[in-house]
Amino acid sequence: MVYDPHDTEARVQEKWRGANLFKMEEKPGVPKYYCLEMFMYPSGRIHMGHVRNYTIGDVVARFHRMRGENVLHPMGFDAFGLPAENAAIKGQAHPKEWTDSNIAAMKVQLDRMGLMYDWGREVRTCEPEYYRWNQWFFLKMFERSLAYKAKRRVNWCPGCKTVLANEQVEDGTCWRCHSAVELKEMEQWFLRISDYSNELLGGLASLPEWPAEVVAMQRNWIGRSEGAYVDFAVDGRPEKIKVFTTRIDTIYGATCVVLAPEHPMASALASAAQKSEVESFKAAMRGQSTHDRATSKEKKGVFTGSFAVNPFSKERIPVYLANFVLMEYGTGAIMSVPAHDQRDFEFARQYGLPVRVVVQPGGLTVEGMKEASPLDGLLEESGPFTGMNNREAMKVMAAKAAAEGFGEAAVTFRLKDWGISRQRYWGTPIPVVNCESCGTVPVPEKELPVLLPYDVPLTGKGESPLARVAGFVNAKCPKCGGPAKRETDTMDTFVDSSWYFLRYTSPKEKGRAFSQEAASYWAPIDFYIGGIEHATMHLIYFRFFTMVLRDLGLIPFGEPARRLMCQGMVIKDGAKMSKSLGNIVDPDAMIERYGADAVRLNILFLSPPWDQLDWKESGAEGAARFLNRVYDVVEEALPYLGGPVTPPRDGEGLALRRKTHQTVGRVTAELAERLKLNTAIAALMELCNAQQAFLSGFRQTPEERFALKESVEALVTMLSPFAPHLCDELWEKLGHEGFLVLGPWPSFDAKIATEDEVTLAVQVNGKLRGQITVARGLSDQEVLAAAKENPKVKAHIEGKAIVKELVVKERIVNLVVKG
RNA sequence: GCCGAAGUGGCGGAAUUGGCAGACGCAGGGGACUCAAAAUCCCCCGGUCGCAAGGCCUUGCGGGUUCGAGUCCCGCCUUCGGCACCA
Numbered sequence: 001m002v003y004d005p006h007d008t009e010a011r012v013q014e015k016w017r018g019a020n021l022f023k024m025e026e027k028p029g030v031p032k033y034y035c036l037e038m039f040m041y042p043s044g045r046i047h048m049g050h051v052r053n054y055t056i057g058d059v060v061a062r063f064h065r066m067r068g069e070n071v072l073h074p075m076g077f078d079a080f081g082l083p084a085e086n087a088a089i090k091g092q093a094h095p096k097e098w099t100d101s102n103i104a105a106m107k108v109q110l111d112r113m114g115l116m117y118d119w120g121r122e123v124r125t126c127e128p129e130y131y132r133w134n135q136w137f138f139l140k141m142f143e144r145s146l147a148y149k150a151k152r153r154v155n156w157c158p159g160c161k162t163v164l165a166n167e168q169v170e171d172g173t174c175w176r177c178h179s180a181v182e183l184k185e186m187e188q189w190f191l192r193i194s195d196y197s198n199e200l201l202g203g204l205a206s207l208p209e210w211p212a213e214v215v216a217m218q219r220n221w222i223g224r225s226e227g228a229y230v231d232f233a234v235d236g237r238p239e240k241i242k243v244f245t246t247r248i249d250t251i252y253g254a255t256c257v258v259l260a261p262e263h264p265m266a267s268a269l270a271s272a273a274q275k276s277e278v279e280s281f282k283a284a285m286r287g288q289s290t291h292d293r294a295t296s297k298e299k300k301g302v303f304t305g306s307f308a309v310n311p312f313s314k315e316r317i318p319v320y321l322a323n324f325v326l327m328e329y330g331t332g333a334i335m336s337v338p339a340h341d342q343r344d345f346e347f348a349r350q351y352g353l354p355v356r357v358v359v360q361p362g363g364l365t366v367e368g369m370k371e372a373s374p375l376d377g378l379l380e381e382s383g384p385f386t387g388m389n390n391r392e393a394m395k396v397m398a399a400k401a402a403a404e405g406f407g408e409a410a411v412t413f414r415l416k417d418w419g420i421s422r423q424r425y426w427g428t429p430i431p432v433v434n435c436e437s438c439g440t441v442p443v444p445e446k447e448l449p450v451l452l453p454y455d456v457p458l459t460g461k462g463e464s465p466l467a468r469v470a471g472f473v474n475a476k477c478p479k480c481g482g483p484a485k486r487e488t489d490t491m492d493t494f495v496d497s498s499w500y501f502l503r504y505t506s507p508k509e510k511g512r513a514f515s516q517e518a519a520s521y522w523a524p525i526d527f528y529i530g531g532i533e534h535a536t537m538h539l540i541y542f543r544f545f546t547m548v549l550r551d552l553g554l555i556p557f558g559e560p561a562r563r564l565m566c567q568g569m570v571i572k573d574g575a576k577m578s579k580s581l582g583n584i585v586d587p588d589a590m591i592e593r594y595g596a597d598a599v600r601l602n603i604l605f606l607s608p609p610w611d612q613l614d615w616k617e618s619g620a621e622g623a624a625r626f627l628n629r630v631y632d633v634v635e636e637a638l639p640y641l642g643g644p645v646t647p648p649r650d651g652e653g654l655a656l657r658r659k660t661h662q663t664v665g666r667v668t669a670e671l672a673e674r675l676k677l678n679t680a681i682a683a684l685m686e687l688c689n690a691q692q693a694f695l696s697g698f699r700q701t702p703e704e705r706f707a708l709k710e711s712v713e714a715l716v717t718m719l720s721p722f723a724p725h726l727c728d729e730l731w732e733k734l735g736h737e738g739f740l741v742l743g744p745w746p747s748f749d750a751k752i753a754t755e756d757e758v759t760l761a762v763q764v765n766g767k768l769r770g771q772i773t774v775a776r777g778l779s780d781q782e783v784l785a786a787a788k789e790n791p792k793v794k795a796h797i798e799g800k801a802i803v804k805e806l807v808v809k810e811r812i813v814n815l816v817v818k819g
Numbered sequence: 820g821c822c823g824a825a826g827u828g829g830c831g832g833a834a835u836u837g838g839c840a841g842a843c844g845c846a847g848g849g850g851a852c853u854c855a856a857a858a859u860c861c862c863c864c865g866g867u868c869g870c871a872a873g874g875c876c877u878u879g880c881g882g883g884u885u886c887g888a889g890u891c892c893c894g895c896c897u898u899c900g901g902c903a904c905c906a
Binding site: 211212213214215216217219220221223225227243244245246247258293297299322323324325326328329330331333334335336337341342343344346412413414532535536605606607608611612613614616618619621622623625626628629632666669676678679681682683684685686689692696759760761762763765766767768771792803804805806808811812814815816 | 820821822823824825830831832833834835837838839842843844845846858859860873885886887899900901902903904905906
């Protein structure tokens with residue numbers, strides 16, 4: 001009998017719908033479980049990456065529900081963003097219609113997969129009821145100076161015609177369209193994520209169930225470094241140059257001070273003689289992005305004509321501007337110590353500046369020096385500090401600087417504030433007006449939402465589209481009532497995704513972003529699944545938002561997700577699936593061919609969820625074959641299940657019971673803890689194989705009937721999170737009513753799972769020589785005696801002296817012999 | 820350069836965290852059923868020597884610890900990912 005998945009899947013899905021099975025009903029007195037997959041961008045079609053991501057979540061969510069827990073497993077849409085707008089520019093449809101119709105199409109696809117989503121909780125970020133709360137959070141942050149406007153050099157993507165956050169620049173290109181990013185001086189809104197650098201970094205230690213690589217990437221990205229600020233006086237001028245250094249111990253070796261070309265003091269420090277050179281250098285640097293400068297590596301600079309005074313040695317050293325000093329990091333100024341910093345070394349060689357060794361690791365001389373020495377050692381030529389260990393000197397010298405008022409120990413971070421202004425239409429309007437007399441004025445809360453107008457000319461030409469909508473732009477100043485103009489930039493869509501997980505807990509809530517009661521019941525997320533590409537974007541932003549929301553008193557926790565899993569990429573024939581390579585696998589076509597259950601099973605069976613996965617069609621055939629075998633086993637067993645049953649105490653019946661309970665133990669452990677879903681499926685396959693073998697020798701006794709019934713029902717139940725359609729169908733065949741997802745999960749009996757005989761391997765000198773099967777619970781002496789009796793072992797120990805005897809309970813015996 | 824992950828049969832991958840390497844599946848070979856095919860079922864399937872019993876080798880490479888190492892330690896090689904003129 002061949003099982004037809006299409007017929008079954010359609011019928012079973014209809015029953016689920018009829019029973020409103022996926023609506024979450026909270027029961028009192030049971031644990032909660034919030035299982036969340038990163039919501040989707042409504043591009044129009046789901047791909048294999050979605051299939052994998054959502055199947056993992058679905059299996060885990062179903063499992064927890066079967067165990068009787070309150071499970072929140074929602075899905076929604078990250079519905080603002082560029083593709084919708086670009087489609088409109090191409091004249092396809094209004095972004096709103098484009099988005100809505102894509103969502104409708106994708107929901108059909110998701111339902112076909114059999115995914116257990118409570119659509120009653122769906123969230124769409126482009127709805128005013130959602131984005132008004134983006135605006136509200138913005139106002140709250142504005143009140144606390146966590147949102148501010150500043151003129152900065154920002155990343156401009158000429159392809160997307162908008163500004164990008166630092167996190168959205170990859171290798172000097174736009175994360176979305178990969179155009180080379182340019183630097184532009186623009187007035188922008190920023191969120192002060194840097195205020196949370198310390199907590200974002202420290203909090204990582206409280207996330208043991210996050211993947212090590214994500215934690216490492218975030219740590220790297222936040223980039224803490226310990227050092228000191230030191231003020232250098234400028235000879236003959238009142239102002240001081242503040243530098244940041246991690247090597248204050250090398251300060252006696254500083255032979256110049258170098259400023260970034262954009263440093264605010266750069267022009268002022270130019271002497272009359274150097275003025276034109278300084279200005280032309282600044283002009284040359286202006287067009288170059290940090291990325292361009294970094295990749296050229298060549299050190300370029302110009303002397304300003306001014307001199308700085310080393311506050312320790314009082315030495316007078318020249319002040320330069322150079323391309324390798326970044327305005328964005330530290331203070332935008334450094335002290336240059338050529339002997340102990342490679343960049344400074346190269347710069348010194350280029351411009352003929354002196355090189356002086358001040359930390360002696362042993363045998364280091366300036367003559368013949370090919371590169372800087374970063375090593376530790378004892379200070380030399382360092383005034384009163386000479387002879388001191390350099391690590392010690394760092395502390396002492398920073399303390400001296402602080403005591404004398406020309407510096408202090410300091411920690412700096414690489415993490416910069418989050419620029420959220422986007423010069424595009426399809427996003428959340430920033431709730432601010434610019435009044436001629438009052439300046440920047442936030443829109444009062446009661447006027448929210450600032451609605452995104454529907455009719456907006458979209459040309460893709462570059463400035464904010466909203467600026468062309470007079471009805472939107474012209475507003476009254478909330479403060480003075482005078483004429484004002486609205487902010488026409490919209491927010492980065494990563495703002496939307498920074499708190500959506502909280503909205504799911506009370507998606508219909510009015511008057512607040514979310515119900516605080518619901519949020520503190522459900523959140524933090526127990527299990528969060530998504531792609532690793534968000535490691536330093538979404539996954540850092542939503543941690544930041546969670547901390548801010550906690551500080552606003554809205555939630556009682558600061559970390560949004562307890563456990564994170566990043567599913568591996570789905571590739572085909574060793575290459576990433578892409579349209580240009582023509583190796584896209586269409587989920588719909590796969591479901592058409594093998595059924596949703598087989599597709600789900602295959603994508604989970606092929607490798608552990610977090611590993612890269614090479615989609616193999618033959619695997620889907622294998623999965624379908626297995627489901628067929630399960631179907632056959634049930635069909636074959638069915639006629640035998642009616643008669644009287646008695647628990648078996650020995651023989652094949654007991655052996656099958658053992659296998660059944662061992663499988664329950666293994667599968668439960670995988671689903672509850674380890675989540676190596678491929679091995680859970682392997683265990684189920686083994687159980688099915690055992691049942692097949694059992695049936696071929698089935699003797700129709702009440703004992704064997706008991707074992708068979710128990711085993712088959714356990715298999716169908718445990719397979720149901722993976723292949724929910726087939727299993728619900730089989731459950732009905734087996735004479736049961738209702739749905740497997742409502743539980744219960746099979747109970748595990750350790751006593752039955754444990755064999756009363758154990759097979760041990762016997763080694764002689766660490767080499768496997770034989771096996772013995774003995775009763776459980778024998779003493780080591782008895783086990784050793786049995787081992788020595790084994791004929792194969794005997795042959796290897798005969799005539800030799802046994803030097804050592806080892807027994808590892810229920811595993812192995814090792815006899816060490818000599819001679 | 821720094822940080823992280825990984826390297827196991829023809830392939831995807833297992834291995835209870837130091838205890839029988841290769842579970843489970845895919846591909847392949849042989850057989851049964853069939854007029855035939857599909858489907859299904861049974862057997863074989865890391866390498867090597869051997870008729871066989873069995874021996875030897877084998878988890879990227881080289882050392883080490885241990886009765887015992889895919890797993891731990893030291894030193895390399897390779898691949899992938901992230902960051903990178905960050906002072």
